[in-house]
Amino acid sequence: MPGQRVLNIDLFVNGLIMGSFYALMAIGLTLIFGLLRIVNFAHGEFYMIGAYAYTLAALKLGLSVWLGLPVAFAVGGIVGWLTERTLMRPLYAGYASWGLMKDEYAVVVTFALSLLLINLVDKVIGPYAVRGPGLVDIPRIALGPVMLTGHKLIATIVAFAMIIATALFIRYSLWGRQIRAVAQNRLGASLAGIDATKTSSIIFTLSGALAALSGALLAPIINTTPDVGSFPAIKSYVIVVLGGMGSIPGSIVASLLLGVLESFGAVYISYDYRDAFGLAILILVLLLRPQGLFGEKGREV
Amino acid sequence: MGTTAKSRILVACGAALAMSAVFAAEPIKIGISITQSPPGSVVQGTQVKDGVEIVKDMVNKAGGVLGRPIELVYEDDQGIPEKGRAAAEKLITRDKVVAITGGHQSSVCLAAIEVAARYNTPYVNTNCWADAVRAKGYANVFSAPIYSSRVAESVAETLGKLGAKRIVAFAENTDYGIGQAKAIGEALKKMPGVTYRYETLDRAGKDFTPAILPLRADPPDAVLMVMLPPPAYTVMNQLYEQGVAPSAKTWLYDTSGVADYPDFWQNVKEAAVDMLNFALYHPGMKQPPLASEVAQAYKQRTKNEPNRLIFQAADSLLFIVDAIKQAKSTDPAAMVKAMESMKFTGTRGTFTISSKPGNTFHQMMDVPTVTYQITAVGQPIGQTTLIEGPGVPLDVKQLKKPAK
Numbered sequence: 208m209p210g211q212r213v214l215n216i217d218l219f220v221n222g223l224i225m226g227s228f229y230a231l232m233a234i235g236l237t238l239i240f241g242l243l244r245i246v247n248f249a250h251g252e253f254y255m256i257g258a259y260a261y262t263l264a265a266l267k268l269g270l271s272v273w274l275g276l277p278v279a280f281a282v283g284g285i286v287g288w289l290t291e292r293t294l295m296r297p298l299y300a301g302y303a304s305w306g307l308m309k310d311e312y313a314v315v316v317t318f319a320l321s322l323l324l325i326n327l328v329d330k331v332i333g334p335y336a337v338r339g340p341g342l343v344d345i346p347r348i349a350l351g352p353v354m355l356t357g358h359k360l361i362a363t364i365v366a367f368a369m370i371i372a373t374a375l376f377i378r379y380s381l382w383g384r385q386i387r388a389v390a391q392n393r394l395g396a397s398l399a400g401i402d403a404t405k406t407s408s409i410i411f412t413l414s415g416a417l418a419a420l421s422g423a424l425l426a427p428i429i430n431t432t433p434d435v436g437s438f439p440a441i442k443s444y445v446i447v448v449l450g451g452m453g454s455i456p457g458s459i460v461a462s463l464l465l466g467v468l469e470s471f472g473a474v475y476i477s478y479d480y481r482d483a484f485g486l487a488i489l490i491l492v493l494l495l496r497p498q499g500l501f502g503e504k505g506r507e508v
Numbered sequence: 509m510g511t512t513a514k515s516r517i518l519v520a521c522g523a524a525l526a527m528s529a530v531f532a533a534e535p536i537k538i539g540i541s542i543t544q545s546p547p548g549s550v551v552q553g554t555q556v557k558d559g560v561e562i563v564k565d566m567v568n569k570a571g572g573v574l575g576r577p578i579e580l581v582y583e584d585d586q587g588i589p590e591k592g593r594a595a596a597e598k599l600i601t602r603d604k605v606v607a608i609t610g611g612h613q614s615s616v617c618l619a620a621i622e623v624a625a626r627y628n629t630p631y632v633n634t635n636c637w638a639d640a641v642r643a644k645g646y647a648n649v650f651s652a653p654i655y656s657s658r659v660a661e662s663v664a665e666t667l668g669k670l671g672a673k674r675i676v677a678f679a680e681n682t683d684y685g686i687g688q689a690k691a692i693g694e695a696l697k698k699m700p701g702v703t704y705r706y707e708t709l710d711r712a713g714k715d716f717t718p719a720i721l722p723l724r725a726d727p728p729d730a731v732l733m734v735m736l737p738p739p740a741y742t743v744m745n746q747l748y749e750q751g752v753a754p755s756a757k758t759w760l761y762d763t764s765g766v767a768d769y770p771d772f773w774q775n776v777k778e779a780a781v782d783m784l785n786f787a788l789y790h791p792g793m794k795q796p797p798l799a800s801e802v803a804q805a806y807k808q809r810t811k812n813e814p815n816r817l818i819f820q821a822a823d824s825l826l827f828i829v830d831a832i833k834q835a836k837s838t839d840p841a842a843m844v845k846a847m848e849s850m851k852f853t854g855t856r857g858t859f860t861i862s863s864k865p866g867n868t869f870h871q872m873m874d875v876p877t878v879t880y881q882i883t884a885v886g887q888p889i890g891q892t893t894l895i896e897g898p899g900v901p902l903d904v905k906q907l908k909k910p911a912k
Contacts, residue, residue, distance in 0.1 A: 210725040217724070221717045326545055334550030335771035336738035338745075346778050347749055354724075356749050428745070429714045430738040430775045434546035438712045473718035478707055479681075481718065 213352040218470040220353045226466025227366040230459045231421035232439050233446035234373055235287075235414035237458040240447050242390035243407060245295065248317040250418055250443060251436025252324040257283045257419025258431040259332060262339035272342050276365070279423035280416045287415020291408050294320060321436075329433040339426030362424040369420060373413075374455055382409050390453055445485045449492055451502025461500060464488075533572070535579035536838055538828055539599030540610040541592060541620060547712075548587010549736060551769060552612045552817060556634055557582070559821025560610065562805045563829070573832045581605055585616050592616035596623035596631075606838040607632065607831075609824040612817070614638035614684040621649045630831065630843045634824040635817060638687040639867040648844050650861065650870045652824045652854075653816075654788060654877065656684075656691040657867045662877055663732065663763050663786055664695035666896070667702075669904045670759060672729035677706035677763075678719065678743055679734035688734045688763065706732075709739065716743050723752045730759040733766070740766045741775040748779035756912050759784055768815035773886050782910050783882050784895075788816035788856075790878040791890035793897045795819075799855040813888065823854035823872070857898075881907055 232254055239247045260282040261275040270278065294316050342365075345357025377383040388396040389406040397403045422436070429435060446465060450457025465485050473481040492499060540560055543553035560580060568577045581603045583595035592611070599605045600623065607630040611617040617636035624631035625646040633641055633651040637659065642651055667675060675696065679689035689706035696704045707719050720743075723731070731753040733740055744760070747753045753760040761784040766772060768789060772780070791813075802822045803814040828843075830852055835842035852859050852872065859872035878897035880889070896902040 214721060214725055217721045218718060221715075221721070225715050329545060329550060334546070334554060336551075336741060336775050337771070338741070338775040347751060354750050359749075425714070428742070430741045430745075432546070432738050433550075435714075437547075438714065470718045474722055478709070478719045481713075482710065 214474070215471075216352050217354075218474060219467060220355075222467030222470030223463055224355070224359060224363045224466070225470070226463035227363050227370065228421055228425055229439070229442055229446060229466055230370050230462035231366050231417050231424070233443040233450070233458040233462050234370065234455055235417040236440075236443040237447050237450070237453060237455055238386070238410045238414045240444070240452070242386065242453045243410060245298065245313045246317065247290075247414075248314065248440070249290065249320040249324060250317075250414070251438070251440025252321050253283050253286055253415045253418035253436070254422035254439055255328065255431065255433065255436035256286055256324065257422030258339065258426040258429070258435060259328060259337070259422075260419060261423030261426045262337050262431060263332070265340050266337070272340055275339070276342075276420065276423055280420045283419020283422075284412045284416035286419070288408060288412040290317075290320065290415065291411035295407070295411065296404070325433045325436075332433070334433065336430040336432050337426075338430050339423070341427040356428075358427045362428075366421070366424055369417070370459055373417065374459070377455055382406075386410055442485065445489050449485070449489050449499055451499030454499065454501040457499055457501025533576040535577045536573055536832065537579050537581050537603055537605045538825065539583065539596070539603060539605035539608040540580050541583045541585050541595040541599065541608055541616070542610040542612060543587040543616075544582070544584035545586055548585065548613055548616070551737065551771065552635065553584075553587075553610075555770075555815065555817040556610050556612050556821040558806060558809060559802070559818040560825045562802055562809065562818075563822045563825040565805070566801070567825075567829055573829050574836065574838075578829065585611075585613075585620070587613050587616060589615045589619035592620040593623055596620040596629075600624070600627045600629050605629070606840070607828045607843065609828060610634050610821070611636050613682070614641060614687065615682055617641050618644075618683060621646055624648055628840050628844075630828065630840055630847065632824045632827055634820050636684070638683050639691065640683065640687060642867050642869045642871055645865055645869050647870075648840065650827065650847050650872075652827060652872050652875075653820050654875045655867055655871060656688045657695070658875075659688060659763060659786060659877075660691035660695035662879070662896075663692055663761065664699060666784070666786075666879055666902060666904070667696070667730060667761070668699050669902055670730065670907075672759065673702055674728040675702065675704045675730045675732060676723060676728045677704070677732035677734050678716070679706045679708050680711050680736060680739060681708045682711065684736075685734050689732075692732065692734070692763070706734070709735065709743065711735075711739050713739060714742060716746050717750065720746055720750050720752055723758075724750055727752060727755065727757045729757070730761050733760070733762040734764060735766075736764055737766055737769050737771065738775065740764065741772075744776050744779040744783070754782040754910050756909055759909070762786065765789075765816060767882060767892075768813070768889055770810075770812045770815075777885050780882050781885060782908065784907070785880050785882065785892070787878050787880065787889075788875065789814070789819060789889075790880060790892070790894055790897055791888075792894055793876060793878055794899060796853060796855065796857060798853075802855050819855040823852075823856055826854050827852055827872075883908070 257279040261279040264270045264275040264278040341358030342361045343357040385406045446461045450461035472484040585592040585595045609632040612635035614636040631649045635653045639656045677689045679685035763786045765787040767785045806814045831843045831846040834846040862868040862871045876898045880892040880894045
């Protein structure tokens with residue numbers, strides 16, 4: 208049936224588009240959660256800050272939307288860097304005498320940061336939803352059977368470009384190699400002369416910047432409110448575990464897979480269970496392949 | 509100094525003394541349970557707060573009630589039922605309020621009235637549309653806003669006049685959304701040849717395209733929106749993006765009154781043009797003089813145009829104040845008795861209180877409604893095409909559809 212084929216193409220493309228935005232969020236979380244093993248409950252708020260930074264830069268400061276993207280990226284990076292410097296460093300900078308377990312400290316402190324940022328934005332900027340201006344002012348275009356806004360098309364291209372750039376950065380740049388070394392063995396990397404503390408700082412900065420960029424790209428689509436980050440943050444955790452803890456290619460594939468699965472599942476199974484598909488797949492993968500899709504089995508001594 | 513000047517000074521001193529006597533008296537505390545922080549609708553909470561603050565100032569300026577000023581005690585329910593229950597408990601037991609109002613989300617109202625019923629504290633529902641709030645039949649619970657089955661009847665009547673036969677609703681996954689979607693389904697059952705289904709959408713969702721895409725291949729006659737902002741805005745934008753509605757084939761019909769939210773036009777542009785709206789306020793509708801006073805105060809306070817929530821909040825508090833006046837007491841039983849028998853005049857008109865069990869129990873009857881169509885981007889409500897309202901019979905001939 209031609210109608211059915213068109214619907215399937217639509218669902219597939221829409222799934223890939225959403226998957227690309229998930230990926231930008233999830234890569235940042237992969238770096239923090241997958242590599243540093245730190246649970247960052249405020250990751251969704253980095254995304255929210257990006258959406259507001261882009262929108263306010265364009266609407267209140269009158270900047271070009273194309274400048275709004277790097278502004279959001281930079282603001283997210285700064286927030287990520289500040290988070291690491293002020294809140295995360297006690298985790299690995301000799302504060303053992305505090306008597307707090309590392310994981311518990313991270314959970315408590317990032318949860319508090321999340322609430323603080325949501326309420327701060329609510330009080331300072333206001334509770335009203337704001338929609339960012341699109342990167343191009345084309346409300347509706349048809350690409351063959353697929354209909355979308357001009358902004359969505361451009362934002363998807365930017366998202367894929369950023370995903371590739373980040374993957375190349377992690378793989379080939381000096382900082383990227385340092386990040387991978389610290390992820391493999393923090394002590395070993397330090398013994399080899401790598402400044403592990405500085406590397407953690409880079410990871411948080413990059414993570415914040417990528418989440419904020421994702422928020423900025425979605426700002427003209429999602430009608431931003433202070434609590435907008437909670438939903439994508441949950442998806443990102445699913446993606447990180449699904450893709451394999453610490454695997455950037457894994458998180459990219461898992462993001463796209465989740466986007467497409469949600470898209471098809473919503474139509475062919477039930478829209479009501481759309482958000483459960485990711486969790487169902489996650490349980491299945493953990494049962495059959497506990498290390499995730501791209502994770503590697505390892506042993507520690 | 510002339511006699512006139514002396515008498516003016518004496519009158520002023522007398523008034524000042526009277527006022528100081530009022531404000532020396534112990535205030536009457538009234539509890540306001542609203543959403544002041546996420547995840548609930550802080551936008552609605554802010555508007556309810558504005559509405560009750562305006563009335564509080566008006567009442568206190570006029571000398572208070574029974575010679576005592578009123579004091580509003582706020583609790584933040586965050587739009588979460590458990591928090592709503594806790595808020596009611598705190599207001600009654602810790603703050604000793606004489607009545608509670610402000611509730612603006614059905615799931616929160618449903619939780620809070622359980623507590624209010626346990627303490628027999630008068631509870632005036634400000635904006636909870638769910639029939640279930642009335643159907644519980646609690647003697648101390650009264651409702652100022654419209655109710656779901658009444659909205660459903662009005663929407664069904666309009667759809668009937670439009671000749672819509674295949675109707676799809678997008679409803680948010682809340683007590684309000686699901687209850688309203690079901691009520692519309694019930695009302696449409698009376699219309700022969702009509703097929704109706706509703707899809708529940710998560711309020712936290714950001715991409716509703718998979719729910720919309722199947723409609724592109726098989727467009728219905730009307731898409732009903734049973735959602736509140738901000739997800740309502742996202743759905744509207746995505747319906748427009750996919751070319752589903754409004755279109756030459758399909759009406760887009762909002763049944764939740766989203767067009768008068770202050771952030772509406774910031775979030776929805778082309779997607780709202782040609783949309784039909786069920787609403788409870790239109791600047792063109794006839795209102796009592798008190799409404800102009802409240803509207804003026806609201807404009808001064810916020811620089812925004814008033815909407816139904818301001819008037820509903822104002823009426824909720826005025827209703828409590830009138831009940832205290834009529835009962836000449838803040839005793840809960842006396843207030844409830846007064847509320848049941850009152851003919852109440854507020855900002856939206858004069859209402860009697862129904863005592864019929866079911867969906868209208870303790871409901872302010874005949875809440876005025878309007879239906880209008882938006883015809884341009886950024887259009888103020890006052891300039892939309894009013895097709896039905898108080899004294900204006902439904903006329904769908906004025907409606908227009910997009911060319912494609």
